Amino acid sequence: MRWMSFRYNGDSSYGYVDDNNKVVDVGNKSVFTTLGSALAHDALEDLVEGVDSATPRHDLSSIEYLPPVTNPSKILCVGLNYKAHQAETGRGGEDNPTIFVRFAEVQVGHKGEMFRPRESNTLDFEGEIALVVGKRGRRIGKDNFLDHIFGFSCYNDGSVREYQRHTSQFTPGKNFMNTGGFGPWIMTPDEIGDLQSMELRTHLNGELMQHAISSDLVFGFGDLVAYCSTFVELTPGDVIVTGTPGGVGAARNPPVFMDEGDVISVSVDPIGTLEHQVVVG
Numbered sequence: 582m583r584w585m586s587f588r589y590n591g592d593s594s595y596g597y598v599d600d601n602n603k604v605v606d607v608g609n610k611s612v613f614t615t616l617g618s619a620l621a622h623d624a625l626e627d628l629v630e631g632v633d634s635a636t637p638r639h640d641l642s643s644i645e646y647l648p649p650v651t652n653p654s655k656i657l658c659v660g661l662n663y664k665a666h667q668a669e670t671g672r673g674g675e676d677n678p679t680i681f682v683r684f685a686e687v688q689v690g691h692k693g694e695m696f697r698p699r700e701s702n703t704l705d706f707e708g709e710i711a712l713v714v715g716k717r718g719r720r721i722g723k724d725n726f727l728d729h730i731f732g733f734s735c736y737n738d739g740s741v742r743e744y745q746r747h748t749s750q751f752t753p754g755k756n757f758m759n760t761g762g763f764g765p766w767i768m769t770p771d772e773i774g775d776l777q778s779m780e781l782r783t784h785l786n787g788e789l790m791q792h793a794i795s796s797d798l799v800f801g802f803g804d805l806v807a808y809c810s811t812f813v814e815l816t817p818g819d820v821i822v823t824g825t826p827g828g829v830g831a832a833r834n835p836p837v838f839m840d841e842g843d844v845i846s847v848s849v850d851p852i853g854t855l856e857h858q859v860v861v862g
Contacts, residue, residue: 583853584625584732585766586616586690588645589637595619597629598766604644606637617650617818620715620731646691648763649734650713655819656683657809658738658755662799662824669832678800678808681751683738683761683822691765691855695739696862697840698757704839704859707738707825708783708791708847712802713767714819721810723803729815730806732769733779735847735855736822737762742831742838759862762845763820768852776802780850781826786843793826800824 583598594608595616607628613619619628658681661673673679689695697704715731738755739762745754755761773779776795783791800808805821830837839845839859846856 582769582772583766584616584769585649585764586647586651587639588647589639589643593647593651598641599638603638603640605632606639607632609637615651617652620650621817646693646764648685648688648690649765649767650763650818650820651685653685653818653820654816655813656685656688656761656822657820658683658822659800659805659824660751663793663797663826664799665793665797665827666825666829667799669827669829673799678805680809681755684756687756687758688761688763689759689857690763691857693762693857694759694860694862695737695762695839695845695857696757696759697859698741699861701741701743702838702840703742703831703836704760705740705742705830706783706785706790706839706845707740707829708781709736709738709822709825710734710779710781710795710849711736711763711820711822712806714815714821715817717814717816719810719814721806721815723801723807726803726806727770729810730770730802731817732767733773733776733849733852734764734767735762735849735852737783737845737847737855737857738822738825739839762847762855762857764855765853773851779852782848783828784846784848785830785837785839790830790837791826791828797826798823
């Protein structure tokens with residue numbers, strides 16, 4: 582299934598995309614006001630079973646996309662997790678994943694505006710695969726990580742390189758407003774099939790900038806869930822952003838950064854495409 586959060590006629594809700602490519606608005610009358618809350622209470626199956634002819638259905642063209650999980654308690658991002666990206670940056674290769682955090686309020690949904698901040702012209706793209714936690718867990722074994730995963734999504738870890746490099750800590754450059762692109766929805770593992778064959782592509786104004794297969798990850802999905810759940814309990818709705826492949830703008834000669842009017846898209850096959858227009862904000 583494809584689960585998403587959205588706004589329709591000014592009201593925020595959530596639901597799943599049906600076979601007619603309409604979003605079934607299961608949040609319309611639910612006691613759980615967000616997808617994250619419904620997920621935390623293990624309510625999605627009951628909500629689906631309660632769907633009937635009176636349940637609202639909306640054309641995708643009529644909604645405003647929100648980040649699929651609008652209020653995750655944690656967004657854990659992985660740096661330097663493809664060999665090609667390690668090579669172009671001259672960093673990485675450690676025995677453990679590089680982890681940093683994003684804040685929920687800096688995320689932006691599919692087709693929302695991505696901000697190139699007034700403070701810097703070094704906004705870079707980072708197409709990534711994100712996984713969303715579905716079941717609480719601590720010290721999860723990497724071989725049974727899927728027992729704790731709700732699904733996967735597309736992510737653009739928009740990075741203001743100038744601020745990222747102020748010190749050895751990534752936080753400022755990774756948390757400017759409207760730089761964390763997330764969406765358009767979460768696809769459950771049963772629809773994805775082979776998790777090692779997901780194909781990631783990033784296009785800037787139609788030009789291919791990044792391309793990788795999920796099997797290229799240095800630390801795979803199970804490794805990341807196991808590592809992150811070692812130091813913190815993962816809870817439903819938490820997001821782990823798994824790293825970007827080679828081809829980022831900062832590593833090009835000359836560098837390629839995003840600016841007002843640019844269109845940036847991150848596609849993950851078979852999940853879908855996440856797209857934003859860049860504005861100065």
